[in-house]
Amino acid sequence: xxxxxxxxxxLIRRVLFEAEEAGGGxxxxxxxxxxxxxxxxxxxxxxxxxxxxxxxxxxxxxLGTDDPYARLKRKSNEVALSIYPEAxxxxxxxxxxxxxxxxxxxxxxxxxxxxxxxxxxxTKLRAxxxxxxxxxxGHDDTDKIRRALKKSRRVVYLADNCGEIVLDRLALGExxxxxxxxxxxxxxxxILTDATRKDIRGLGIERLVDAVVExxxxxxxxxxxxxxGPFGRLLRDADLVIAKGMxxxxxxxxxxIAPVAYMLRTKxxxxxxxxxxxxxxxxxxxxxxxxKT
Numbered sequence: 265x266x267x268x269x270x271x272x273x274x275l276i277r278r279v280l281f282e283a284e285e286a287g288g289g290x291x292x293x294x295x296x297x298x299x300x301x302x303x304x305x306x307x308x309x310x311x312x313x314x315x316x317x318x319x320x321x322x323x324x325x326x327l328g329t330d331d332p333y334a335r336l337k338r339k340s341n342e343v344a345l346s347i348y349p350e351a352x353x354x355x356x357x358x359x360x361x362x363x364x365x366x367x368x369x370x371x372x373x374x375x376x377x378x379x380x381x382x383x384x385x386x387t388k389l390r391a392x393x394x395x396x397x398x399x400x401x402g403h404d405d406t407d408k409i410r411r412a413l414k415k416s417r418r419v420v421y422l423a424d425n426c427g428e429i430v431l432d433r434l435a436l437g438e439x440x441x442x443x444x445x446x447x448x449x450x451x452x453x454x455i456l457t458d459a460t461r462k463d464i465r466g467l468g469i470e471r472l473v474d475a476v477v478e479x480x481x482x483x484x485x486x487x488x489x490x491x492x493g494p495f496g497r498l499l500r501d502a503d504l505v506i507a508k509g510m511x512x513x514x515x516x517x518x519x520x521i522a523p524v525a526y527m528l529r530t531k532x533x534x535x536x537x538x539x540x541x542x543x544x545x546x547x548x549x550x551x552x553x554x555x556k557t
Contacts, residue, residue: 305319371431416502
C-alpha cells in the first residue's frame with residue numbers, strides 16, 4: 265500500500281508510545297529521530313510497511329531493546345485466554361462455525377497499541393468483546409473463502425498480534441477441517457506486538473496446523489525481500505493465503521501474491537480506503553488479484 269500523509273502522525277504516535285513503554289527517558293530523542301527518518305523516506309509511491317519497518321528498527325536500536333512491547337504481549341494473551349471460553353461457545357453453537365470463528369479472530373485484531381484506536385490497554389478487549397461480536401462482519405467474504413478452501417491443497421495463515429493469536433485458534437480449528445495442508449506463519453523476530461514462536465508456546469496452536477513457520481526478518485507485515493526466497497515460494501505455492509491485520513495488507517498489496525483473504529479491523533482511513541471498505545468495521549475480504557492501492 266502506498267504510504268499516505270495520515271501514516272506520518274500515526275507512526276510518530278506509535279514511536280512515542282513504545283518509547284514510553286520501554287522507559288529510560290528517551291521519548292524526545294526517539295520522536296526526533298523518527299521524524300528525521302520519515303522526512304527522508306516519505307514520498308510518492310513508497311510502501312507504508314517498508315517505511316514503518318525502518319522507523320521501528322531505528323527506534324528499537326535507540327531504545328536499546330528488541331521487544332518494547334513484551335509486557336503488553338503477555339497481558340494481551342492473558343486477556344484473550346480469559347475471553348476464549350466465551351468465544352469458543354459462540355463458535356460451537358453457531359449455525360456457521362467458520363463464519364463465527366472468523367468473526368472472533370477479527371475481533372481480536374482490535375488490539376493495537378499507540379495508534380489512537382481506544383485499545384491501548386489489553387483489558388479493553390475484555391470489556392468490549394460482546395459489543396464487537398454484536399457488530400458482526402461488516403464486509404463478509406466467508407462464503408467465497410469457503411469455496412476456495414474446498415478446492416485448496418495448501419493454505420497459509422499469516423498471524424498478526426498477540427492476544428489476537430489466541431482467538432485465531434478458533435479460525436485455525438475450523439480451517440483444519442478442510443483437506444488442505446495448513447501452515448501457520450508467525451514472526452521470526454519481535455516487532456510491535458506481533459506473535460513469534462515464543463509467544464504461541466503453550467497455547468495449543470501447533471496441534472491445529474500441519475506446520476508452523478517463521479516469517480523471516482524484522483518487518484512490519486511481510487518483509488518484501490524475503491519473498492525472493494523460500495518464504496516467498498511458500499506463499500506463492502499456496503492455493504490460498506489468509507492474512508491477519510492491516511500491516512499484512514500494507515505489505516502484501518505491493519506483491520503479486522494471490523489469492524489473499526484479509527481478516528482485520530479497518531482501524532485507519534488509508535487502509536480502509538485502499539481496501540475499498542468503510543473504516544472501523546470487522547472485515548473478511550478476499551482479493552483474487554493484487555488490489556489497486
